[in-house]
Amino acid sequence: MAETQYASDYSTSEFLVTAAAGEIVDGDTVFAGVGIPTLGALLAKMSHAPNSILATESGSIGPDPGRIILGIGDNAGVENALMDTSLWRLFSDQQRGFFTIGMVSGAQVDKYGNLNSTAIFGDRDYVHPAARLPGSGGANDIASSALRTVITMPLQKRRFLEKVDYNTSPGYLDGYDSREKAGLKRGGPSAIITNKCIFRFDSVTKEAYLYSVHPGVTVDDVKNEVSWDLVVPDDVRETLPPTAAQIEIIRSLDPMGIYIGDGLKNMNFDTYIKMLEKSYKEL
Amino acid sequence: MTDYKRLSNKLTTLSDAIGTFVSDGSSLCFSGMAGGQCVAHTYEIIRQKKTDLVLIGDSPCEAGDLLAGAGSLRRMEIAYCSYAVAGLGYNFRRAVESCIPREIELVDYSNYTIGLRFLAGAIGVPYIPSRSLLGSDIPVYNKDVKIERDPFGGELVSLIPAARPDTAIVHVSRADKRGNGQMFGFSANAENMARAANHTILTCEELVTTEEIRENGNLTIIPEYCVDAVVELPYACHPWNMPFAYAYDIPFHSDQLAQFATRENFLKWLDEWCFSAESHEGYLRKVGYERLDQLTRIERKFCKLKV
Numbered sequence: 001m002a003e004t005q006y007a008s009d010y011s012t013s014e015f016l017v018t019a020a021a022g023e024i025v026d027g028d029t030v031f032a033g034v035g036i037p038t039l040g041a042l043l044a045k046m047s048h049a050p051n052s053i054l055a056t057e058s059g060s061i062g063p064d065p066g067r068i069i070l071g072i073g074d075n076a077g078v079e080n081a082l083m084d085t086s087l088w089r090l091f092s093d094q095q096r097g098f099f100t101i102g103m104v105s106g107a108q109v110d111k112y113g114n115l116n117s118t119a120i121f122g123d124r125d126y127v128h129p130a131a132r133l134p135g136s137g138g139a140n141d142i143a144s145s146a147l148r149t150v151i152t153m154p155l156q157k158r159r160f161l162e163k164v165d166y167n168t169s170p171g172y173l174d175g176y177d178s179r180e181k182a183g184l185k186r187g188g189p190s191a192i193i194t195n196k197c198i199f200r201f202d203s204v205t206k207e208a209y210l211y212s213v214h215p216g217v218t219v220d221d222v223k224n225e226v227s228w229d230l231v232v233p234d235d236v237r238e239t240l241p242p243t244a245a246q247i248e249i250i251r252s253l254d255p256m257g258i259y260i261g262d263g264l265k266n267m268n269f270d271t272y273i274k275m276l277e278k279s280y281k282e283l
Numbered sequence: 284m285t286d287y288k289r290l291s292n293k294l295t296t297l298s299d300a301i302g303t304f305v306s307d308g309s310s311l312c313f314s315g316m317a318g319g320q321c322v323a324h325t326y327e328i329i330r331q332k333k334t335d336l337v338l339i340g341d342s343p344c345e346a347g348d349l350l351a352g353a354g355s356l357r358r359m360e361i362a363y364c365s366y367a368v369a370g371l372g373y374n375f376r377r378a379v380e381s382c383i384p385r386e387i388e389l390v391d392y393s394n395y396t397i398g399l400r401f402l403a404g405a406i407g408v409p410y411i412p413s414r415s416l417l418g419s420d421i422p423v424y425n426k427d428v429k430i431e432r433d434p435f436g437g438e439l440v441s442l443i444p445a446a447r448p449d450t451a452i453v454h455v456s457r458a459d460k461r462g463n464g465q466m467f468g469f470s471a472n473a474e475n476m477a478r479a480a481n482h483t484i485l486t487c488e489e490l491v492t493t494e495e496i497r498e499n500g501n502l503t504i505i506p507e508y509c510v511d512a513v514v515e516l517p518y519a520c521h522p523w524n525m526p527f528a529y530a531y532d533i534p535f536h537s538d539q540l541a542q543f544a545t546r547e548n549f550l551k552w553l554d555e556w557c558f559s560a561e562s563h564e565g566y567l568r569k570v571g572y573e574r575l576d577q578l579t580r581i582e583r584k585f586c587k588l589k590v
Binding site (some may be wrong): 034035056057058059060065066067070071072073074075076077078079084085086087088091092094095118126127128129130131132134135136137138139140141143144145166167168169170173178179182183184185258264265267268269272273276277280 | 315316317318319320341342361362363364365367368369371372375376379380381382389391392393394395396398399401402413414415416417418419420421424430438439440467468469470471472473474475504523524525526527530531532533534535537574577581582584585586
């Protein structure tokens with residue numbers, strides 16, 4: 001068996017994509033928001049999970065696009081789809097239990113994996129918050145009904161809180177069996193993937209613990225960016241770095257670095273059309 | 284009073300349709316989800332200076348952010364307002380955080396529960412139970428949602444109230460003059476919006492004959508009896524994409540949002556792209572047909588319609 005070639009040069013965003021992809025197993029139906037999660041889902045499909053299916057919120061199931069997906073309702077999400085349908089039908093399939101993994105994010109997360117993407121209150125309140133965020137979108141529905149969820153977000157002290165200002169997307173609520181008691185019979189987060197480490201959740205307390213640190217990151221680096229007293233088991237491992245093959249796929253999926261770099265900033269109409277034409281030629 | 288839904292020819296113009304079916308204080312919904320959004324329709328509502336509107340929607344970007352910035356909205360019942368990859372909803376933020384240019388009553392939902400609200404409205408029932416929203420803070424602040432025990436099995440469910448907007452504004456791939464609408468690609472909440480609303484304005488990228496509709500009845504998502512007015516409105520979603528019609532003009536959106544970052548520049552944008560352009564045709568001329576044609580040509584390479 002050939003030895004795995006790890007990538008020597010990769011960005012934090014690219015690492016996030018490979019870590020997200022690593023949560024997907026073959027045959028999964030993946031409900032993923034746009035950006036890092038979609039890239040992760042497509043990377044999984046093009047590597048270790050060829051039978052996984054991507055679902056996007058506007059109503060497309062199982063696309064096989066030849067270009068970058070630029071939104072949850074982008075045409076690339078329709079491209080070669082198995083099914084194009086309506087929003088309620090797609091989300092109902094999730095509520096029914098057909099979507100095995102959902103990818104969610106937020107501006108704040110707490111130790112039970114509850115997410116806030118609604119408002120940062122600051123010294124104000126919900127009605128007139130210090131910062132109004134976009135809102136749930138489909139995140140609450142994914143967090144409620146996907147068989148498991150994976151959270152991706154950058155590790156920062158102001159984001160990793162004892163308690164979120166507003167619980168947009170339920171994790172394990174107050175821990176233990178509180179999620180089930182609230183009527184959510186299944187699901188819940190299985191991991192929080194960050195730029196520095198991966199957290200997983202205790203099967204009894206449902207509290208997040210440190211599972212692995214990325215190469216070059218120490219346990220103290222992580223603790224410094226978490227607001228609560230983090231559970232650190234004795235057997236914290238090192239996250240496997242991306243492979244060279246994975247990085248190659250990611251760069252082919254996002255050739256201008258829209259998600260993995262600052263490609264959007266440097267883009268004009270001509271370079272955008274040229275990028276699409278190049279993607280088409282490479283099909 | 285005219286029963287618009289019974290007319291055999293519902294063809295009209297965008298300005299007449301908005302003038303007839305949108306009044307000050309109307310509750311409205313717009314089709315599309317990220318792609319396929321009703322941009323031309325939003326600009327026309329702003330041009331006609333409609334005010335005190337109630338917006339019910341899943342994730343309306345232009346309809347949410349532009350109407351908030353123009354001061355047209357009294358209340359929003361939505362799941363999300365941001366331009367996602369292209370950037371933030373600056374007008375939405377200014378309205379909620381600082382009441383600029385006016386205070387908007389905001390009621391949070393999720394995308395699925397907004398979808399269920401239109402479904403409930405479309406099938407004529409007062410509410411639909413769901414597993415969404417349970418345990419979250421959404422029903423803590425949104426008093427229109429109730430958490431109750433299922434009378435059959437005793438489990439907790441959220442009860443999601445039906446939406447019955449005054450007017451649905453729905454954009455589809457093609458339609459006939461009677462109001463039969465066909466969609467290529469995803470349809471988000473379009474089919475239920477058209478059924479839930481009291482009046483429905485149906486706009487299309489391409490007007491076709493009823494015979495062409497009949498050739499592929501499976502593609503019809505909205506039948507004529509739901510529809511009050513039909514408008515042919517090509518490139519109605521620009522800068523957004525429309526499946527099988529044109530690609531997303533994300534560089535345009537990036538420039539637009541860079542300008543929306545300040546209130547002053549947003550008002551300049553409205554002046555230039557909404558009021559001075561005078562009409563959707565004026566907007567398209569300003570964007571440039573060569574640019575629009577490039578978006579169509581690149582789209583046809585990736586997605587060829589085989590109908």
